[in-house]
Amino acid sequence: MPGGRLTQQERQQIALGLADGLAYAEIARRLDRPTSTVTREVMRNGGPTGYRADLAHRATERRAHRRRQAEPRDRAAPPMAHGRDASAVRDFEETLTTVFIASGTPKMMARVMACLTLTDTGSLTAAELARHLQVSPASVSKAIAFLESQGLVRRERDERRRERYVVDDDxxxxxxxxxxxxxxxxxxxxxxxxxxxxxxxxxxxxxxxxxxxxxxxxxxxxxxxxxxxxxxxxxxxxxxxxxxxxxxxx
Missing domain, CATH: 1.20.58 (Methane Monooxygenase Hydroxylase; Chain G, domain 1)
Incomplete structure (x- = not known):
C-alpha cells in the first residue's frame, strides 16, 4: 500500500469516484490507500458534495508551504511528553477531526474538540487553542459555545483566573x-x-x-x-x- 501524500492524479480519481457514488472504502481500494486517507482528504476539502480535485490539491500545497515555514520553530520546540511522535500525533489529530466532521460536527468545532481530547490535562485556554489551531480567538469562542451547548465541554477558572475549556473523561x-x-x-x-x-x-x-x-x-x-x-x-x-x-x- 503506497504511502506519502496524495498526488493530483489520485485526487482526480477521488473526485470521479465521488461523482459515481462510490463509498470511501471502494475509492481507497482502487487507489490502494487506507480508507482513512480518502475520508480525511474529502472531509477537509469540501465534503462529498463539494470536493474538487484541483482546489484540494492547491489547498494541500498551501498547507505544506505553511508547515515548511513553521519548521524552524518546530525544531526548536521541546520533545513531546511520554516520548510521543509529534508527526504521528498531528496526523491522528487530523484523523480524529475528520471522524468528528463525518459524524456531523461542524469543522471548527471538530478541530477544537479533537485538540482538547488529545491533551493530557483535558483543558486549554482560548489563547492556547487559537495558537495550536492557528485560528482567531473569535473562531475558538464560537466553537466553544457550540460544544458547550452540546454538553461536550465546560468552562472553569484556573489559579490565575484564566478561563479554561475542559473536556471531561466522561x-x-x-x-x-x-x-x-x-x-x-x-x-x-x-x-x-x-x-x-x-x-x-x-x-x-x-x-x-x-x-x-x-x-x-x-x-x-x-x-x-x-x-x-x-x-x-x-x-x-x-x-x-x-x-x-x-x-x-x-
Whole structure:
C-alpha cells in the first residue's frame, strides 16, 4: 500500500469516484490507500458534495508551504511528553477531526474538540487553542459555545483566573445522556400528539409508534451508558501516584 501524500492524479480519481457514488472504502481500494486517507482528504476539502480535485490539491500545497515555514520553530520546540511522535500525533489529530466532521460536527468545532481530547490535562485556554489551531480567538469562542451547548465541554477558572475549556473523561457519557434526554422529549411530544390527532387514526398511530420506539431507545441508551461508565472506565497509569505528587509533574 503506497504511502506519502496524495498526488493530483489520485485526487482526480477521488473526485470521479465521488461523482459515481462510490463509498470511501471502494475509492481507497482502487487507489490502494487506507480508507482513512480518502475520508480525511474529502472531509477537509469540501465534503462529498463539494470536493474538487484541483482546489484540494492547491489547498494541500498551501498547507505544506505553511508547515515548511513553521519548521524552524518546530525544531526548536521541546520533545513531546511520554516520548510521543509529534508527526504521528498531528496526523491522528487530523484523523480524529475528520471522524468528528463525518459524524456531523461542524469543522471548527471538530478541530477544537479533537485538540482538547488529545491533551493530557483535558483543558486549554482560548489563547492556547487559537495558537495550536492557528485560528482567531473569535473562531475558538464560537466553537466553544457550540460544544458547550452540546454538553461536550465546560468552562472553569484556573489559579490565575484564566478561563479554561475542559473536556471531561466522561464527556461521551454526558453527551449520550443529553442525547437521551432530547430523545425522551421528542417521545413525550409525539405521545401528546396522539390525543390531538384522535387515537386509532393513521396519523395518531404513527405518533404512538414513534413514542414507543423512542421510549425504548432512550431507556436502552441510558441503561447502557450507566453500565459502561461503571464497568469500562479506565484510569491513566500511575493515576494515584500522580495525584499524591501533584505539583511535581512537568
Amino acid at each position: 464527556v461521551w457519557y454526558q453527551s449520550m445522556m443529553a442525547s437521551a434526554r432530547g430523545t425522551a422529549h421528542i417521545a413525550e411530544t409525539a405521545r401528546q400528539g396522539v390525543g390531538v390527532l384522535v387515537p386509532g387514526t393513521p396519523a395518531a398511530a404513527r405518533l404512538e409508534n414513534i413514542a414507543r420506539f423512542l421510549d425504548f431507545i432512550t431507556e436502552s441508551i441510558t441503561r447502557a451508558a450507566e453500565q459502561a461508565r461503571d464497568i469500562l472506565y479506565v484510569r491513566p497509569e500511575g493515576h494515584r501516584d500522580t495525584t499524591a505528587k501533584a505539583g511535581h509533574d512537568h
